Amino acid sequence: MKKVIVIFISALLLMSGCAPKMKEDQVVKNEKAKKETSIVPSYKLSNENYRMILPYKPSKARGVIVDQLANRMDIDEVEEGLRRHSKEYFDPESYYFQEGQYLDKDTVYNWLGRRLTKNQLDKEASEQASTLKKNGYTVNEEKIRSDLQQGLNPAIADSSSKKQQEAHPRYLSHILEQNFLQKGEDGTTRLQGVSIALAMKSVYRYQTETGGPYKQRKISVKEMEAQGQKIADTVVKRLRKMDGLQNVPILVAIYREEEQESPVPGHFVQKAFAEKGSASLGKWKSIKEEYVLFPSSHANDKYFDDAQVVKGFADEIAKYFPNYVGVIGKGFYINGEMKRLTLEIPLEFNGKGEVLGFSQYAYGAAKEILSGHYDLEIDIKSNSQMESLIYRDADEKDPTVHILH
Template sequence: MKKIVMSLAGAILIMTGCSPSIGNSDEEVVQNKDETKQQSNSIVSSQQLSEENYRTVLPYRPSASRGVITNQMGNRVDIDEMETGLRRLSKEYFEPEQYFYEEGQYLTSDMLYNWLDTYPTDKQLKNLEERVENNKDQFSEADLNARKQALNPPLDEENATKEDYEENPKYLTHILEQNYLKKNDDNQMELVGASIGIALKSVYTYDVEGNTYHREISKSEMMKKGKEIAQTVLERVRNIEELSDVPIMIALYREEDQSSPVPGNFVAITDAEAGKASIGEWETVHEENVLFPSDEGEEKYHDTHQLVQNFGTRVEEYFPNYVGVIGEGFYMNEELQKLTLEIPLEFYGKGEVTGFTQYAYGLVQEMFQDYYELEVKIKSNEKMESLIYREAGDDEATVHIFDS
């Protein structure tokens, strides 16, 4: 029987796709503060939304580089995919049943902005050294060393020509840290591992004399530069006391173009054992996000492409003037893991929303197989009207109609 829920609180459970038990079994443990090493009480929940989700430590501590990712990555879908994708890959190294998750606490905003900058050109470097020597503008040796931390190729953006941009594209966009903790024998939470995601561009966009240009970066070029950056990042991370002697997983993320409706994906992964500052072999990550309908989707995943088109045709039977269904498929090893469909419509009343949602639910039950996760978002004027969600393997979907 179809399940329809009408409250926002219900939507939270729908989105997690699980039904956790309710209890008062949260535990108080002692967590070491990073800088003072003093102990403070923290709460760790024994409730886990699902075996695939990490538990967190409360009170929740935001990242030490909070906000940097939104300033550096130009596409919201890339931001979301990088964060969730890094957690997903981390499960191979840090099992959710054994580890607690926490946002990165050791790579600070100032540190990352220095690393993500472009390295000074020879001329710029000479000028900076002269400023230090002459104590000009209160520019110090520390300021010079901070500029030398930049990991992107040398570029004087104020005076750069088109050729300068083409020869020295900005590869590196962001570095994301995630921490994994365990409760030790003394009932203390301690850091026992970390994951580092390194975001790299597939298209470098720049402006010269009022004109905008796009410089494509091949995957092979990106991989070569990304591996060099990863080695440098690991060496620097090992100089941070808390990260000096824990296992670290590193993953390279290839961004999509800023205008892309679907995100990029992680392309390679490696790990460094506790205390080691050198990277060994890289493993290819076979993940991709594919837009439907699209030429790429039709060529590579024709069955899914046709399914989305057929679904759109059936929607049109109900709403002849609708814009069209937009689909996104997430694949691992060329196997569909999740299909997200977005239906933009114009409604004139809650009755229309309910009626169409019931119709769409029927199409979901009729047309879509159950071996992958499915999410159907019904929207109007950029507002979510209703959601149909089904976990992989479930016979029935869950429906949520949002209150106005």
């Protein structure tokens, strides 16, 4: 669980001044025939996590995702979820993880744009060719037109037309790349896999005039999947033309965003795999996962038993603590089965003794009531500050408590 890992890492950092030097493997990274020495730590947080090559290299498109996805929880889930789905194809035991190094900011922004209509393309290509000629440059009109026509979202002739905006929404919000490397017998690490997430809208917000009101157009799952598959085919073909990506396996996963104000993130809906050297994706696989808010009508309708368990836990705590204001929960489901439950309990505390007493009681209630076979995390907060943390992995019987000082 993310918060647990953060605390664990912090503890390691605090101890690093007096701890013995951590074991690490020194490898040579072979990148486009240019060799550079890198470090791969010998230890990782768990068998489910990838080891990462150091020094850590941020994505070449770093920061783009923040501009493109309106819901902060979608940002986290796209990144973490793509890594989770990549494990089916790139085993953490034998692959190292690195953020995307092939799609840079300019490329991603260009691909996220709209295609141009014929008239728009003719006009812009003519203007660029004319400017180049005036400055004494050789003009390659075919390349100019190709560079201008990079957008993966549908073309629109008149953005001020509500009818055209409704008929041709922007489906694609973001493209996320992740890289997976392996160490060869010669000690060098080479790219051996690429994963791509296509973040697709569930709701298209648009304006027909600058500064005007926003309108909304909902996008069905079926429509989104059809558009996502078409975009995925184009993306794979483009990747195959890039230096270093001609022969590596490529995973593409389609992510459905939630609405901007949603308290839970969206989820992945489909994935497909292109074998080494192939410019075509194989059969699409459906992904049956979702995040569910507790309490909510959706939780009561679809996951009634789980909703009642969470309610029972909240009711038990409410009996003894007057400052209690409620429990907000988020369940993560795969194939209809809850895999992780995160609960947030906001309270007003008057001292550490009250924090300790509340945490002890919440621990007992969690042990007795929240006994399902899923990862559990309970965040106890005051004024948006974490006071204590209760967590349990799915394979453990008893939760663990941390009181934060």
